[in-house]
Each structure stands twice: as C-alpha cells, then as structure tokens.
Amino acid sequence: MSITSDEINLLIYRYMMESGFQHSAFAFAHESYLTRSNINSETVPSGALITFLQRGLQYVEVESHLNEDGSAKPCTAPFSLIA
Amino acid sequence: MSITSDEINLLIYRYMMESGFQHSAFAFAHESYLTRSNINSETVPSGALITFLQRGLQYVEVESHLNEDGSAKPCTAPFSLIA
Amino acid sequence: MSITSDEINLLIYRYMMESGFQHSAFAFAHESYLTRSNINSETVPSGALITFLQRGLQYVEVESHLNEDGSAKPCTAPFSLIA
Amino acid sequence: MSITSDEINLLIYRYMMESGFQHSAFAFAHESYLTRSNINSETVPSGALITFLQRGLQYVEVESHLNEDGSAKPCTAPFSLIA
Numbered sequence: 369m370s371i372t373s374d375e376i377n378l379l380i381y382r383y384m385m386e387s388g389f390q391h392s393a394f395a396f397a398h399e400s401y402l403t404r405s406n407i408n409s410e411t412v413p414s415g416a417l418i419t420f421l422q423r424g425l426q427y428v429e430v431e432s433h434l435n436e437d438g439s440a441k442p443c444t445a446p447f448s449l450i451a
Numbered sequence: 452m453s454i455t456s457d458e459i460n461l462l463i464y465r466y467m468m469e470s471g472f473q474h475s476a477f478a479f480a481h482e483s484y485l486t487r488s489n490i491n492s493e494t495v496p497s498g499a500l501i502t503f504l505q506r507g508l509q510y511v512e513v514e515s516h517l518n519e520d521g522s523a524k525p526c527t528a529p530f531s532l533i534a
Numbered sequence: 535m536s537i538t539s540d541e542i543n544l545l546i547y548r549y550m551m552e553s554g555f556q557h558s559a560f561a562f563a564h565e566s567y568l569t570r571s572n573i574n575s576e577t578v579p580s581g582a583l584i585t586f587l588q589r590g591l592q593y594v595e596v597e598s599h600l601n602e603d604g605s606a607k608p609c610t611a612p613f614s615l616i617a
Numbered sequence: 618m619s620i621t622s623d624e625i626n627l628l629i630y631r632y633m634m635e636s637g638f639q640h641s642a643f644a645f646a647h648e649s650y651l652t653r654s655n656i657n658s659e660t661v662p663s664g665a666l667i668t669f670l671q672r673g674l675q676y677v678e679v680e681s682h683l684n685e686d687g688s689a690k691p692c693t694a695p696f697s698l699i700a
Contacts, residue, residue, distance in 0.1 A: 371504055379504070380463055389482045394557040396475040398647045421454055421462070424507030474643040481564045537670055545670070546629055558645040565638045587620055590673030
C-alpha cells in the first residue's frame with residue numbers, strides 16, 4: 369500500500385487552507401495541477417495531514433525503540449520529527 | 452509526543468523543494484515565516500514527509516483492522532489515505 | 535528624469551492590490567523586497583499605474599504621427615499598446 | 618484610445634519575467650488568467666512597461682508645468698512619479 373502524489377498534494381493543500389496559508393495554497397493548487405485533478409478536496413477530513421504525521425511519528429518512534437526480538441531499547445532522549 | 456507547526460511546515464517545504472514546486476515553496480516559506488525560523492531545512496532527511504505519511508498510513512490501516520481484543524477484523528476492501 | 539525600480543514596483547504592487555490580485559501582490563512584495571523598502575504604498579494615488587500608462591500611450595501615439603518638421607503624418611490605423 | 622486590462626497585465630507579466638521575478642510572474646499569470654488569454658507575450662517589446670511609464674511621466678511633468686495659455690510655470694522642484 370502506498371500513497372500517490374495526488375493524495376499527498378491534496379493533504380498538503382487542505383492543511384494550507386485550514387491553516388490560513390492562502391497564498392501558498394493558491395500557488396500550490398496551480399503548480400501541482402490540483403486544479404485539474406478529479407479528486408475533491410472536500411473528501412479529505414479536516415486535520416488529516418497532521419493526524420497522519422502524528423501517527424507516522426508514533427510508528428517511527430516505537431520502531432526505533434524495539435530490538436529485533438521485540439524487547440524495548442532503554443532510552444531517555446526525547447524524540448523529534450527532525451533529527 | 453507531538454509535532455510542532457514549525458516541524459510540519461519544514462517537512463512540507465522540503466517536500467516542495469524536492470518535488471520541483473519552487474513557486475509554492477517560495478510563497479510558503481514567506482507565508483509560514485520559515486524564513487525567520489531558526490530551524491535549518493538541511494537537517495530534514497530527503498523524502499521525510501513521504502516517509503512519515505507512509506508510516507502514518509500503515510499505522511492507521513493496522514489500527515482500523517484490529518478488534519479491541521487484538522484479533523483481526525476480516526476485510527477485503529483496499530485501503531486509501533483519502534476516504 | 536527617470537523612474538527608479540522601487541517606484542515601478544510600487545506602482546505595480548498598488549495596481550495588483552486595487553485589482554484584487556492578492557496572491558500576486560503577496561509574491562511580488564516579497565520577491566521585489568518591497569516589504570523591506572521605506573516607501574509607503576499609501577502615498578501612491580489610486581489608479582496611478584493605469585494613469586501613467588495611458589499618458590505614455592498618448593505620448594507615444596502623438597510622437598509616432600509627427601514628421602520631423604512638426605506636421606502630422608496621415609494615418610487611419612488604430613493605435614495599440616501592443617504591436 | 619484606451620488600454621485594456623489584458624494589455625496592462627501583459628506588460629506587467631513581461632516586466633516581471635525580464636526582471637527575474639519568476640514567482641510573482643507565475644502567480645500573476647494564473648491570477649490574471651493570462652494563461653487563458655490569446656495574447657502572445659512574445660509580441661510585447663522588451664522593456665515596454667518601463668518605456669511607457671517613462672513616457673507617461675514626461676507627459677505628466679510637461680502638463681503640470683504649463684499654464685492654460687501654453688506658457689511655462691516657473692518651477693525648481695524635482696519631479697517624481699510618487700507624490
């Protein structure tokens with residue numbers, strides 16, 4: 369299962385609209401050809417990009433703290449999206 | 452653990468630069484004040500936004516196919532980021 | 535007497551704002567560094583760019599229909615800004 | 618004789634392209650619907666906007682220094698596009 373470019377671009381577009389980045393959303397809709405795509409941005413749930421990124425971060429965090437046998441690695445450092 | 456707005460915006464900015472959306476990246480950098488932030492976009496690994504969204508999608512997919520007791524729900528429908 | 539770049543850019547910026555081209559105005563203000571200039575766009579009279587272009591067009595039209603001795607060239611073709 | 622909106626927008630678009638304001642030009646082409654217009658920007662002579670503005674400025678300057686009977690008003694102040 370993988371994400372298509374159109375899906376990613378739509379999530380970003382919705383995030384921009386919801387966050388008040390109207391000029392970026394305008395440029396992005398044209399530059400990514402979302403204006404010509406058939407996908408309706410109304411079908412994207414509100415806050416979807418943030419939700420998926422949060423889940424992805426949790427997944428990566430858990431993954432990085434497991435040994436191969438499933439036991440937990442001891443770790444006290446805070447975890448961040450950006451290295 | 453949660454993602455900050457600056458981190459999300461940085462992931463989006465990097466994605467735009469890597470995908471050739473230069474006009475959107477320009478507007479976004481100014482509109483989201485990334486140009487004034489202290490975070491260095493060079494610290495974001497290449498392809499980071501896509502990676503996190505993929506992981507988030509996997510997480511959500513697994514989650515939505517588990518019953519509360521941990522057993523799997525029977526399901527044959529394809530799973531998609533956008534409902 | 536000549537026009538400076540800052541003056542031209544300011545006339546354009548005002549025209550965009552007055553004509554409802556808000557996304558272009560946003561990009562232009564940042565790309566032309568008008569946001570860092572000391573000139574106040576409020577000092578530009580409303581409709582200034584159009585007024586100056588109209589005057590310029592009249593000037594060029596008159597000029598192109600005069601012989602060197604000041605007599606008029608016979609001409610029936612309509613005159614246009616764009617050749 | 619008057620200038621149409623499409624002509625003004627085309628002059629501005631060409632100026633932006635020639636001056637290296639590529640992000641503004643991108644936004645403006647889409648926002649002003651120049652991308653859908655039939656006018657070919659190649660027909661606009663290089664530097665046209667600046668030329669017309671210079672001519673317009675000369676016209677306005679001369680006009681503002683003439684009395685109604687055609688005699689010149691004494692004036693020593695420098696003239697500027699922006700009041």
